Amino acid sequence: MKRKEKVTAYDRVKLARDAKRPHIFDFIKALCSDFEELHGDRLVNDDQGLIGGFATIDGVKALVLGHHKGATVEENMAANFGMANPDGYRKAMRLAKLAEKFHLPVVTFVDTPGAYPGDTAEARGQAEAIAKSLEFFAALKTPVVVVVTGEGGSGGALAIAVGDRILMLENAVYSVISPEGCAGILWRDGAKAPEAAAALKITADDLKKLGVIDAIIPERNLMAGLKKAILAALKELSVLPVEELLAQRYAKFTAMGRFG
Amino acid sequence: MAWFERKKEKAAIPQTKELWVTCPRCKKYFAKGDWTGICPECGYHGRMKARARIALLADEGSFTELFREVSYSDHLKFHDASGAYKDKVEATIAKTGETESVVVGTATMGGVPVMLGVMDFAFMGGSLGTGTGERICRAAEQAIAERRPLVICSASGGARMHEGILSLMQMAKTSAAIGRLKDAGLPYISVLTDPTTGGVSASYAMLGDINITEPGALIGFAGRRVIENTIHQKLPDDFQTAEYLLAHGFIDKIVPRKELKAFIVKMLHYFGF
Incomplete structure (x- = not known):
């Protein structure tokens, strides 16, 4: 326990970004007995930075969505390092709508530096795509379990992180802005990122205290523990009538940042 | 010359x-x-104080402010290089006379009862804090209860990082509340004024049944410099302007300020109010 306390917020940022950390397809391989990826937003593109498909987890059928950073340089480039374009969020909504139609729960894996800040992303409506995702997932009539596995980078993360249960890996981080971005603005020095990381309160422990996440998944025996937690959450949620599910989800998010 | x-x-x-x-x-x-x-x-339409815009849009004497007691929260005891968040926001309150970056309340517009919210860029850059999100959420909920259309005029640099992750969560919260209002058959008219960017454009500002803006307004998700650094290219001058957004299909109409109220009232009439 003592050793754990010495890990700073910025140490966790580095751990969360570590290229050797499991990526979406590692999680899928370890947790799912079957996975069938489905492509495209039916509008303009098939974003590689946010992938999805139907999967079976211990016999439970679900839709899996997740940011994809890529494991090789080629994959990194194709996936834009997990920075999704509007097309990615629109693909996620399309697939989630399909899951809703056939009463399948949704499990999302969040790991992104943020939504892609590019000219093409702006032209295709990055802001609109994220906004629509938030509104959409808040009202999706099927259970949604969210796992923050690495970097929970701002709006680009939140767009697939509105759900009924929010799980977070021990060394994942989740923040309104990157520590470097915050340091650049408020400290006028990007090198003050460690100070910004500490001030922003972005670790799993911090977020648990703030009521933003429901559970922390230890990284020792990660896949076994995570699988158990996802299945337990899905089981709990599967018995709720849809109206109750949506009422609880609405209450969960509207209670955040409500004081006194 | x-x-x-x-x-x-x-x-x-x-x-x-x-x-x-x-x-x-x-x-x-x-x-x-x-x-x-x-x-x-x-x-170009310059920035307006929230109170001035309320005077522009609400019928004279019809505005009743709500939830003024909901204000900022310093739950992180946030400090940066230039000092404490609490000191900064208290100074802003003293300077502006506002207690949050959005002013909400009931009003009539052309005789139609509405719920009106107007953001003030002078209050911490119009940033979306927990108080801002709570006011907008409550405004949407009360609008549903009283069957009022919702009109929100946004002006914001994005989420308020001094309030950390809970400021990010206000994007989800406001979007959820506005989704419920729209599902209840009520119209939501979003007026994106200069500037509307970041977490506000990526939540309630872009969710209007009708999205309108004023000439020359800056509207976008990421900041120009961030994008230029990402793509290693200079962006055209009109990038992220109202006119650019209209051309790309994200805005219903660019409405000059003097026609703003009449346009909103006209839309409300079309929607049966």
Whole structure:
């Protein structure tokens, strides 16, 4: 326990970004007995930075969505390092709508530096795509379990992180802005990122205290523990009538940042 | 001509600061008395205080402010290089007379009862804090209860990082509440004013049944410099302007300020209010 306390917020940022950390397809391989990826937003593109498909987890059928950073340089480039374009969020909504139609729960894996800040992303409506995702997932009539596995980078993360249960890996981080971005603005020095990381309160422990996440998944025996937690959450949620599910989800998010 | 103008810019302008106004968009100079907040040259619509915009939109004497007691929260005890968040936000409150970056309340517009929310960029850059999100959420909920259309005028740099992850969560919270209002068959008219960016454009500002803006307004998700650094290219001047958003299909109409109220009322009439 003592050793754990010495890990700073910025140490966790580095751990969360570590290229050797499991990526979406590692999680899928370890947790799912079957996975069938489905492509495209039916509008303009098939974003590689946010992938999805139907999967079976211990016999439970679900839709899996997740940011994809890529494991090789080629994959990194194709996936834009997990920075999704509007097309990615629109693909996620399309697939989630399909899951809703056939009463399948949704499990999302969040790991992104943020939504892609590019000219093409702006032209295709990055802001609109994220906004629509938030509104959409808040009202999706099927259970949604969210796992923050690495970097929970701002709006680009939140767009697939509105759900009924929010799980977070021990060394994942989740923040309104990157520590470097915050340091650049408020400290006028990007090198003050460690100070910004500490001030922003972005670790799993911090977020648990703030009521933003429901559970922390230890990284020792990660896949076994995570699988158990996802299945337990899905089981709990599967018995709720849809109206109750949506009422609880609405209450969960509207209670955040409500004081006194 | 060219040498003459350059000289004038260097020497004359700083000395006549009190007499001249510069348009933030086209950079042309105007005598202060001639500046109405709208650039006569390029048509850019300058920023407005929340109270001034409420006076512009609400029928005279009809606005009743709600939830003024909901204000900022310093749950992180946030400090940065220039000091404590609490001190900064208290100074802003003292300076602006507002207690959050959005002012909400009931009003009538052309006789139609509405729920009106107007953001104020002068309050911490119009940033979306927990108090802002809570006011908008409550406004949407009360609008549902009273069957009022919702009109929100946004002006914001994005989420308020001093309030950390909970400020990010206000994007989800406000979007959820506005989704419920729309599902209840009520119209939501979003007016994206200069500037509307980041977490506000990526939540309630872009969710209007009708999205409108004013000429020359800056609207976007990521900041221009961030994008230029990402793509290693200079962006065109009109990037992320109201006109660019209209051309790309994200805005229903660019409405000049003097026609704003009439346009909103007309839409509400079409929707049966």
